[in-house]
Amino acid sequence: ICLVGSEMCIRDSRLATILTEQQADCFAGAWTGQAYRGESELLRLGDADVRAGLIAMLSVRDPVGTNQFVPGGHGAAFDRIGAFQVGFVEGPARCAELLDDPLTLVPNEFIFQSDLARGGDASYDCSDDPRPDCRPAPEFLADDLDHFWDVELGGFDPVTAVPVDSLEGLVCAEPTVLADAVVTCAGERSIRYHEPTVRELYAEFGDFTIGYYYGVAWAEFAQQALGSELAGEQRALLNDCYAGAWVRDITPDANGNTPRSGDRDGDGTPDGISSSPGDLDEAIRMAILEGDDGANIDQVGSAFEKIAAIRVGAIGGLTACEDAFAR
Numbered sequence: 001i002c003l004v005g006s007e008m009c010i011r012d013s014r015l016a017t018i019l020t021e022q023q024a025d026c027f028a029g030a031w032t033g034q035a036y037r038g039e040s041e042l043l044r045l046g047d048a049d050v051r052a053g054l055i056a057m058l059s060v061r062d063p064v065g066t067n068q069f070v071p072g073g074h075g076a077a078f079d080r081i082g083a084f085q086v087g088f089v090e091g092p093a094r095c096a097e098l099l100d101d102p103l104t105l106v107p108n109e110f111i112f113q114s115d116l117a118r119g120g121d122a123s124y125d126c127s128d129d130p131r132p133d134c135r136p137a138p139e140f141l142a143d144d145l146d147h148f149w150d151v152e153l154g155g156f157d158p159v160t161a162v163p164v165d166s167l168e169g170l171v172c173a174e175p176t177v178l179a180d181a182v183v184t185c186a187g188e189r190s191i192r193y194h195e196p197t198v199r200e201l202y203a204e205f206g207d208f209t210i211g212y213y214y215g216v217a218w219a220e221f222a223q224q225a226l227g228s229e230l231a232g233e234q235r236a237l238l239n240d241c242y243a244g245a246w247v248r249d250i251t252p253d254a255n256g257n258t259p260r261s262g263d264r265d266g267d268g269t270p271d272g273i274s275s276s277p278g279d280l281d282e283a284i285r286m287a288i289l290e291g292d293d294g295a296n297i298d299q300v301g302s303a304f305e306k307i308a309a310i311r312v313g314a315i316g317g318l319t320a321c322e323d324a325f326a327r
Contacts, residue, residue: 018073019102022083025057025075026095029087036088047294050088051303054288057081064120064278065110076108077281082311085304104315108277111256120276121207124199137207138163138214144273145218148246149225151260152318159221160188161214163195176220178239179290182213184220191217201286208275208282215243215283233292234325236300237309240287241321244313247283250275251314283310 032053035045061077062068068075075083082103087095110116122137123129142161149156164170173187181194193213201209219242223235230238252258252274284307291303301309313321 015099016069016073017071018068018075018079018105019099021074022079022102023095023098025080025083026087026098027092028053029084029089030092030095031087032084033088033091047296047302051288051291053084054081054284054303054307057084058281058285058288061281062108064108064281065116067109068105076106076278077284078106078311078314079103081284081307085308085311088304106280106314107251107253110277111252111254112274115274115276120278122276124202124207124210137202137210140273141211141214144250145214145246148249148260149218149222153222153225156222156225157189159218160190161217162190162192163198164192165195167192167194178216178220178236179213182217184217186221186224189221193217201289205285206278206282208279209286211247211275211279212243212283212286215246216240218246219243228326230326233298233301233305237305238321238325240301240306240309241313241325242318243283244280244310245316245318245321246313247275247280247310248314248317280310280314 032045032050034040035043036050038044057080058077060074061080062074064076066073068079074080083098086098086103110120118129122140123134124138125136126134138161142159146156146158167181167183170183170192172183172185172190172192174185176184176186178184181197183192184190185192191214198210198213216236216239219239222242223230223238228235228238249259250273252261256274258274287306287310288303291301291306292299293302295302295304300306309321309325312324
């Protein structure tokens with residue numbers, strides 16, 4: 001056994017590289033956490049340093065479509081940041097256990113040929129997809145979120161998403177600002193989103209920039225339907241967690257089946273859509289973009305806190321979200 005920086009390496013081992021890399025990311029998080037908390041006599045790290053570390057891990061993720069278990073596999077950004085966060089919060093003792101008790105990994109290989117051909121990104125408006133059955137991402141994501149919450153809550157009135165060129169001077173019934181580019185209008189059961197910003201983010205990051213904004217917006221309506229009295233940061237983090245739970249529900253297994261595959265609601269048609277490799281990494285990018293600048297600002301949650309909330313939902317589902325943020 002050797003120790004190189006924060007990375008434990010095991011020679012002549014049959015362990016998959018992803019497991020030792022997961023442990024390395026965890027140890028890196030443990031080291032960062034103790035410096036952040038002021039427990040190091042030599043180094044002090046702040047919120048900006050932690051945020052920079054999260055961004056760096058996005059840059060060194062495995063390429064979308066890569067099997068994490070190939071030699072040299074490191075994992076998706078969702079996997080790498082998750083291991084980092086475990087080390088940051090729980091410390092090196094938990095990291096030492098990861099070879100025997102590894103963390104959950106998300107699928108990173110393409111299952112469907114059509115998904116591979118588009119690099120995992122659905123068309124924004126079908127202008128670049130000549131298939132007659134093409135549906136724009138903003139349309140089918142909204143329909144699926146309506147369906148998800150209708151099944152989970154036993155009834156959910158549809159929400160309408162309306163793109164606008166400007167949110168300045170917006171007038172709508174019972175508005176809630178969820179992000180600079182997104183406002184919910186509770187009295188109209190609609191959301192308004194700034195389309196120029198969303199299109200720019202879609203082009204830069206991928207289609208799940210829309211998925212993230214929609215996910216937290218529909219989650220806000222779900223909290224209203226549930227009579228949630230949460231406010232501020234805790235409410236925002238529950239929205240992030242609910243968005244993660246929705247992604248869990250549409251993430252396919254190795255056979256292409258999702259938890260909602262089949263005809264769960266008995267209407268005679270197959271249910272749901274499937275997420276693509278890289279979607280959760282895109283959600284993480286959005287959490288970093290939309291998060292508070294520091295952990296003590298407590299408005300919508302720091303990037304670290306928002307990513308952690310998304311992970312709770314994506315791994316544990318709605319029940320885990322309720323346990324973590326609503327009780």
